[in-house]
Amino acid sequence: MNTNLAHADSAPNPATAPLLELHDIRKRFGGTVALAGVTLSIAPGEVHGLIGENGAGKSTLIKVLCGIVKPDSGVIALAGEAYSPHSPRDAKARGVQVVHQEFNLLPFLSVAENIFIEHLPRNALGVVKRRDMNTRARAALDAIGLKDIDVRWPVERLGIAHRQLVEVARALMTESRVLILDEPTATLTSRETERLFAIIDDLRRRGVSIIFVSHHLDEVFRLCDRVTVLRNGETVTSRRIGATTQDELVRAMVGQQLQKEMTHSIESSARSETVLSLVNFRHTESPHEDGVSFDLHKGEILGIAGLVGSGRTELLRAIFAAEPPLSGTLLRDGKPMSLRSPRDAIRAGIGFVTEDRKEEGLILSMPIAANVTMASLADVSRHGLLDQRAENALTEKLGVDLKLKYGGPGKNASTLSGGNQQKVVLAKWLARKPEILLLDEPTRGVDVGAKAEIYALIRRLAERGLALLVVSSELPELMTLCDRIMVMSQHRIVGSLRRADFSEEKILTYAYQGEKRQTGH
């Protein structure tokens, strides 16, 4: 890639010859198809947006490119040569680097050590040349505008946004041909985002190709030359940014089936009885004394929007007493209740579909029936003895209700696809016949078909009088489902919108307003 600019200009071919080409990449994990044929190509110096809903296959694709996951089939070429990295180190040696979301730093080592972790400067005896390292780290941080951070600080002292930028600084230490940025702006404030964009522009001029993964379409339009949309592990479309619109991309991301489900106008089934009220309810990490207050009504679907880290998940966990709340009042059907464990919450008729299905929702290596009955064992047993027939019958009944596609109640939950796993989690709670269901990212990692089914199910439950509290990072999801959306920011409810007033813009304005107030002081 040493062609000088003049040369490249006179002969368009080498400049437009792709630096990185992927053809029909496929990957399965057990019963789940993660990638079902991804094809894309990126020219040198191109900033390429990679978008798609959660579970569309972006992360798996990144893992393939940086050598963490080996694809089952497909061809990748880097600068015309076959490229199949077997480790991140190998990928790096070939010039492919990833800036992950903040989690890859070692919290107890200094910023400088983190930046140089892969090749600490050493003298002949192998002792780290600390001063040299710190000076160079200083220069690296200055270059990306982090002047107020001491390179000797341990990383744990930094906030999330700064950690993310340290990750960027680390990636920039080595020359790369392809730099992959995985949701780099998710944790940044607008000032830092600007800084990052300037860095990206600079890299682009130096001929580095950049894959920019983002949920924010406006960023993609500002920054990228081209954009590829993934859905269900497949490339749906690859467009020049000038030749497409945000609407078109959203349509490509959600697909037809969901489109129908989403445009489907719904009657609210919310009734007047309040089933759950929070008054100055405060979870353990909330910095605000007055906590949050709101009412949830019978048959209502109430959404909670907000940025990552705004306290949405913590709020749900506190309501369910997964972590007992710090203070405030919870009224259930108007009666104050003190829930001290999930057990109490379940007895009070509350169910909780957690964000992380694999860690908290399911026991993957146990049978589907065992998972479905996990919260209602008393119903399928007598004097502590399990009634397998009752257990299977319950599983099969709920399986029909939820259109679960499965091999049989005795098969392990790990054999199911993401969408069907999520249905098993839902079945577990529905088996308890709850009156309130808390849902945290109910369609994360779920394919589009199952997503539409889950939406339909949520509506059906609301019609039956269940009150649902839904947390989601996907605004279209909340706007499709909910009767009302509350926006959280910095552990506070900063706004509330009725269905007639829904718009992405309004929600985001609220979400970011809270952010700014925070950074202001």
Add this chain to the structure above:
Amino acid sequence: MKLLLRDAGIGIALLLLILFFALTADHFLSPNNISNILTQITINLILAIGMTFVILIGGIDLSVGSMLAFCAVVGGSVLTIPDLSVFQAVSLATVAAVGTGALCGFLNGWISAFWGLPSFIVTLGMLNIARGAALQVTDARTIYSFPPSFNAFGSQMIYGVPVVFLIALALVGIAWFVLSRTVFGRLLYGIGNNEEAVRLAGHSLMIYKIAAFTIAGVLVGIAAIVYMARLNIASPIIGIGFELNAIAAVIIGGTSLSGGRGSVIGTLLGACIIGVLANGLILFGLSDFMRQLITGVVIILAVIVDKYRERITAA
């Protein structure tokens, strides 16, 4: 289903081992030798049943060897109280030994569950506590001269099968039932696989963790009684290293050390493999040292095989 298949694999390994010794070692299949093997397996099997409960929830119990000694000297002291009828002495001694085991097990479970400590550390402490207690209460002396009928019970046979082994088999049956047919057993497997999911489904983890360790303690108490009946003594220095044999039986039996996977039938087969191996090697005339060495190799092989099996089922 899958569990049965796993057990079948271990069963085949055991049969092959038996076949091998039957063909190569003299007298291996003689009735005497078979009774001998069964007697030798018994104590380890009873301890390993309890260990299965603990390992299934992702714990470990290093204290069972010391607890065996402690339970035995407590039971032995009661057994030798003068002026009690044999029936009274034996029943009281059983209650005392089992009660001591249950108490130690309860403490293991409660301390590790309440403070969220790794059971490895807590039971390592209990290993020392129980041994110290056993030495303290006996002043390091051995207790003997138990009632003759009690001693006779230890070596009683029915059709050449030691009665104590039948007791152990009955315990395997009970444990199998509890683990596979009850809500309690289901939740133990659940906890071993994914504690948080079980907690969020509304179950108190503490009760089940404490119960698993207490069950292990109860079985140590039973093993202590059987031990006294067989060897006609209770000494504070018995049982050293027994915990490792029990763990080995569980692991060879296919139960995963990280919890959530395995069965007590596997443990039965694992204990048989260890017993048959030890006996066969003695018949070969191998030294005790070589025997230990080979047992160690078998443990490692068992874990490697298990790892492969896991990968195959995962794929």
